[in-house]
Amino acid sequence: MALAIRNAAPLKPEIRLAQAVSEFEASLGDGHKEVFRTTRKAALRTAPIPSDVMRLTAEIDSRVRKQHGLSRCFGPRLTNILQAVQQFAALGDTVVGGSQNLVACGVWSAVRTTLYMAVNYASYLEKLSLLFMTAGRQAPRYQALATIYPQSETLQSCLSEYFIVVVHVCQKIQKYGNRSAFGQFKSSLNDADLKGYQADLEVWGNAIKDQATVLLNQVIHHESQENNKSRMLMSWWSASARRQQALERKMRWLDACSRYDFQTTWKQIRKRGSTSLLPTWPDYQQWKQEIESTSAILFSGKVGAGKSVTMANIVDDVYLVENAIVVYFFCRHDIQESLKSRIILGSLARQYLSYFPEDNGVFKEGVPSLDLDELTTLMKLKCDNRPRYLLLDGLDECSEEERRSVLLQLSFLQRHSSWRLGFSARLSTESFIQRHITLRRHISLPILNPDIERYIDNELENRLSSGQLTLGDPNLLFEIRNALLSGANGMFLWVALQLDQVCSEISDHAIRLAIKSLPRDLSETYARILGESSARDTGRHHVRLFKFLAAAYTPLTIDQIQEVASVTIGDATWDPSKRINNIRRVVGFCGSLVMIQEEEQTVQFVHHSARSFCQGVLEGFGRWKFCFSDDEAHREIGETAVTYLSYGIFDTRLSTQLMPKVKVDGFAQRIVQQTIGTSNPIVNLALDFVMPKTDSDRDIAHFLTHTHQRTSATEFESTNHPFLPYAREFWILHTRNIENSEVHRLWEQLFNEVDLSHLQLTPHVAGPLDHFKAPCKHPIASAFLWAVNYSHVAVFDRVMDLGRNHPFAPGLPWARFRFFRSLLQYLQPHGPFDKVPRLNRQMIRRLLPMAVVLRVYHAVEWMLPHVDPAQILSVFEVAISCGNYTSAAILSSNAAFSPPNKPIIPTELMLLAASTHDPRMIGLLAKMGAARSAHTNTSALSSLLHSDMHHGALLEATAILANAGLQPNTLNSRDKFAVFQLLALGPETSAKMALGSVESILAADSDFPRLHQQILQRACSIGSFDLANAVLASYDNFTTGERKVGISKVPHFPFEGNELVLILQMVSESRTKLASLLVNRGCHDKDRRGFRRALVLRHWQLADALLNGRDLTSDTLTLCDNHELLHLCLFQGDLIGINVLLKIGISFENPSTGPLFKHATPMQALLAQDSEYFIRLSMVELHIRGALSMDVPTKFSDLRTAVKRLLSPSSSSAWDPQIQQI
Structure with missing residues (x-):
């Protein structure tokens, strides 16, 4: 049949389409004509919607099953063509006009009526469905058709021509159906007829596609922007314009929800067969009829039991419920995009919103960026109290995190709405649904x-x-x-x-x-199939093909497989002779493990278990000898794509078309005039808004030609090189493990041409940063985010190299710090149910040092177990170098630092730790065994002594290093004394630490005994008993080899004689103890200064010890008189002091030379106190202290007599006038 474009009749296509519909109606019998008119009347009253297509296909399969008992289903084959007809009929009279709307609804009625007729003849329906399926690949399915239809007469004509062919097909079928012997039609509808109709439909379908692409991309976008005001003005009076604006708003909302093709997976599964079990399940029937509240049902079964096919049948079944709203989603193991929670919930929300009319208030002007909570909120909206069904299959294919995200939202929906939820799951994974969803019914296949x-x-x-x-x-x-x-x-x-x-x-x-x-199970079945089918595949093409299918982000067509399988990795020379001629034979090497979808012509695993078998993770029969991992599969297709893109044959064809001049002057005005005319004065006012602003004569031919060339080039490449679009989109994603690859050089060359701003997150791959909102916008930041999200180490390294010289914000390097820190904080788990982000070890290895430097401790904690032990030491060094003790402590707790794999910590790290001025870091390294070199420790200590480190921290660090071991001989005298001075001046809480440190250093400093004397002097000055004891103990060990403190025979320490004076500068229990220690060790009192100081301070025991019967000088007696020591002892009842003073030779008759008692003797001063209170107080004090019973020397007799007289009742109370003045 000649192409329809060449043989188009002189009449306008719209008129010829109306004639075709009228002829079809006239040829119908009375019964079928009534059905046709009823259907058209209903479509005119209420435009058909997408759910009407699903309902129609469900009815067709239901009738085929009832009339012919076939499990074969035809509905999915018809879906595409029916959607095109539905969208055409749904334009409405406000878009196409009243008469044309009647024709559009007539096309819908004609197709519907024809399909009902064909149901009676299964063999005839087979050919018809195959024709419509093939034609449906180019069917004009555009949900935005209503917004672009009025803008182009060419598009309107092409659509009319397309549906003329559709009606002719219906008319031919109806014509032969009216014959008495309907079987004649089967022989009449030969292959030539089918090919003719199919060719016409493909030609017009492609023409529509070209026109729609131009309109949707808005070739004259700059002109349309200038005409915003005119469109707004025209919307005041044009109902068509108002509806178009409403449709545009609705489309923006639907696109904001999701653009994922959810229907293709359902069609593919539905084609596999039908089930007769649904009417036999009472639980299912009750669930389907419940309307009061949200109820949930679960269908479970073993692998390969037909769960997905059952769910696809349920979709059909619930569509047959009157006025039902049905949304569904089928997850696919080989389409990564379908395994993301955002895609699943977004697709469900999009389907639900499509039921709302475009003028509904939900479609507001501003479209938000919808997150999971907002999508669930949309699902809660009510829609005319219609029964609502939500069906979800294959959720067990998703990761645990994505599964939980979906189920948490659906559990919220279950509590706050009236949806009827349906799920399917394998027996081994059904429990995860029960943890989140309240299941009222559960059916096991x-x-x-x-x-x-x-x-x-x-x-x-x-x-x-x-x-x-x-x-x-x-x-x-x-x-x-x-x-x-x-x-x-x-x-x-x-x-x-x-x-x-x-x-x-x-x-x-x-x-x-x-x-x-x-075979007993699937695993053994697959092994047997491959053993036979691959026996002839000496080149192992089937193994490579399995890898392609396992790694592909979108299903690959048979043509793409043919091209990619012909590439030799690493050979960048394009050789057409290497192209595989019979790719189906290669696919045959895979046996029944793969299948080719009849409609999409995509190659895929027959079941997810087949993929699991190829990857060696399917339970049962032994592992396949050629099994591979995900990384190996991605590496195979990635290296192949890099080689393919390096051929150098793409983007090299230049157009030689001449470019005729196309004047843009008056272009917009002519469009408005042709569309709405100029009779209305408001139109003329609107034209003022689109008048050219200048007199320049703009020629847009170059722009239009460039656009045509670009489109033509794309079509040429897609036709002749079908793998090229996929390779361009996904080659970087597939090369996450490109290191040490033979194509790494080719990869570098390709990546040098990449625009970093084009590295945007893709919905095809789930990543931990999919919902991360970066604090800054910059190409390098976007590329870095992309690299981390997909664990692409090669891109990460390249971006980091570029980023060193390109801060994210000019003059604001802080923006870079904020970006990295916020990203790492986002990655860390935030709750008990959060799992570790899906990042590979190589990426975590690069992020861990960043987390250490930026002090994101939770990130350090979760990353640490996923880093190879051999790499942790280098990260540990990073923590030390940046002074991050918390991260260093976290790293040190890792098993990599535990026996038997404990590494030898370099001693040089002690110097690095010392540079941080953090004693905790020094202590941590010492505990880990890095302080085993006394020389290195001493160098570290020396650097600390010459730093501005805080005193307390310096003391702690010095003690740690000293305890670990030093070489004091390598310190100069000044540094040595600084160490001991530092330790000696330490606070009380550091005494024990200082004690051990001093002992360690003194014991090591065998060549410098003078240091013992110096540190002892310092200990005496500050009254540190512990420090002095340490010095003496060190000296004992040095001279005798063993400590003998507390033994009478101890080495004689070379005291200088001023130690006691230093000790007695002030009074404290510690100093008294220290003085006693030194006296017991034989400390001599040079010039008796210590003895005199003890007297002044009234340290009687010390003074008594220092007396030792030696002759006293007159200076000592004068000192006692000047300080009136005996007077004070009498008045205070200090009998020990009186005893010591009497030993010295102080007499009760010696007059005072001090200022207090003014020449009175001690007795005179005591007797002069005639006050009853004073005397009795003094005597009671003496009595309490046992003065009356003391065995006192003779010189105490006068005191005893005086005491007796004072205690008698007749004692005199006369006062010495001189004493009275005291």
Whole structure:
């Protein structure tokens, strides 16, 4: 059939489309004509919405199942074409006009009526659905169609031409359906007819795509910006404009929720088959009918039991509920984007908002950046009290963190709304749903599933009829059936795989052998399949293909597989002769582990368990000998993409088209005039807003030609090099493990051409920083964020190199610090349920030093267990160098510093620790064994002594180093004395620490005994008993080799004779104790200054010890008289002092030479106190002290007589006038 564009009739396409619809209606019989008109009337009253498409496909499959008993479903094949028709019919009379709207709704009615007719003939429906499926790949499906339709007459014409072909197909089908022998149609609808219709639909579909692309990208964007005011003005009176604005707002909200294609996965799963179990489950039927509150149901089953197919059938089933609102999502193991919580919830919210009319108040002018909570809030909105269903399949494919995020939001939705929630999960993972969702019902897919028996019967019949299965003995069919039934164990997947194996056998004997030794589980099944299918693959293409499928971020088409599998890694020379000619043969090497989707032509694993088997993580039969990890798979496709992009054949074609001049002057005015005319004065006013601001004659031909060239180049590359778009988008993501790769040089060359501002987070890969809001905006910051989020070490290193010379904000290096610190703080777990962010070890190894330097301690804690022990020592050095004791302490607690793998800490780190002036750091290193070198310790101590370190910290650090071991001989005299002076002046709380330090240093300083004397002098000055004792003990050890403190025979210490004077500068218990210690050690009292000082201070025991019967000088007696010591002892009742003074030779008759008693003798002074209170107080004090019973010397007799007289009642109370003045 000739292309429709060339044979277009002179009449306008809109008129010819109306004629086609009228002819179709006229050709219908009375019954079908009534159905057509009823459907069109309903569409005119209420425009069809996307859910009407789903409801229609569900009805078609339901009728096929009831009328023909087939598990085969056709609805998903029809979805694309039906969506195109629905969107055309939904434009409404405000967009296309009343008459044209009647035609658009007529197209919807024609297609709907034709499909209902075709249901009666299953074989005919097979061909029709295949035609519509193929044409549907280019079907004009644009949810923004209403916003761009009025802007282009060309687009309107192309749409009309497209739907003319659709109506002609319907008319041809209806024509043959009216014949008495309908079977004639099957022979009449030959391949030539199908190809003709398909070619026409593809041509017009591509034309529509080109027009829509131009309009959606707004080629004359700058002109449209200038015309904002005019559009606002026209919206005052144009209902069409107002509706377009409302539609634009709604589309912006829907896009803000999600743009993920959620429907394709459902279609692919739905095509696998139907289930008859839904009507037999009372729990399911009750759940479907509940309306009072939110209820939840869980469908669980073993691997391969058909859970996803069951959920896809449930989607169809609930769409048939009257006025139902249905939202659903199917997670796919091979589409990373579908495993992200934001995508899942966003897609559900988008589906729900699509039910709201565009003029609903929810679609406000400003579209926020919707987070998970806001998406859930949207899901809480009520929509006309209609029954609402939310179905979620495959959540167990998501990571635990993403799963929890989804379920937390849905649990909130369950408590605060009336959604009916449906989930599916494997038996081994169903508990995670029960932890968050209140399940009122739980259905386990049965092991003895009647659908499996029906599936086996249908498949055997289909494969026999198609020639896939050839049997010599008809009775063998029953043997196959029975063997499959007995071994199925509730697994559809297992049955399907065995059927493939049976069909591959070439004789009845081989088939019987195969069914007698059927594998027990999926793992053994996969191993047997690969053992046979890959035997001819000497180049191991199937292993490489498995890696491609496992690592691809989006499903790869068969054409993309053909191109990428032809690349030789590292060979950047493009050689077309190496291109694989028969890629399907290569796919065949993979056996039944992969499949090609009929509609999308994508290659994918038949089941997630097949991927698990290839990666060696599927339980059961032994590991596959070629199993690979995720990193290995990404490395394979990454190196391939780098080599592919290095061919140098892309972006090299230049256009030679001439560029005709296109004047933009008056362009906008003509558009307005052509669209709405100029009869209204308001239009003329609006034109004033779009008049050119200057008289310049602008030529936009170059811009339009460049756009056309760019579009043409893109189309050319996509057609001739189908892998190119994927490689350009994902090559960097796939090369996260590019280090030490043979293509690293090629990678460097490609990355040099990368614009860092284009490194934006992608929805295809989940990362720990997906929701992080950076405190600064800069290309390098964005690139750094990208590298960390996806653990791309090579990009991280390159960005860090670039960032050293490019601060994030000119003149504000603080912005860089804020960015790094906030990023690390965001990465750290914030709660008990938070898991460690998904970063690989290489990235954590680079981030850990940053966390140490920036003092983000929680980040240090969670990163530490994920760093190789061999790397921790280098990070430990970073912590020391930046003086971060907390991080150093955290690092030191790691098992890497514990036996038996404990590393030898370099002694040089003590010098580094000393530079931090933090005694805790020095102590930590000493505890870890870094202070084993006395020489290094001494060097560190020397540096501390010459620093401005705080006194308390310096004391602590010195003590630690001294205890660890020093070489005092290497210190100069000044530094040695500084050490002891520092220790001697330490606070009381540091006495013990100083004591040990002094002992250590003195014991090591064998060549400097004079230091003992100096430190003892200092100890005496400050009255430190512990320090002095340490000096004496060190001297004892030095001279005798053992400590003998407390033994009478001790080495004679070379006292200088002024020690006692230094001690007695003030009074304290410690000084008294110290003085006694020195006296006991034989400390001599040079010039008796210590004795006289003891007398003045009335340290009687010390004075008595120093007396030792030696002759006293007159100066000593004069000193006692001048200080009136005996007078004071009498008045205070100090008998010990009186005893010592009497020993010295002080007499009671010696007059005072001091200022207090003024020449009175001690007795005169005492007797002169005639006051009753004073006398009795003195005598009672003497009595208490036992003065009357003392065995006193003779010189005390006068005192005894005086005491007796004072105690008698008749004692005189005369006062000596001289004494009375005291």
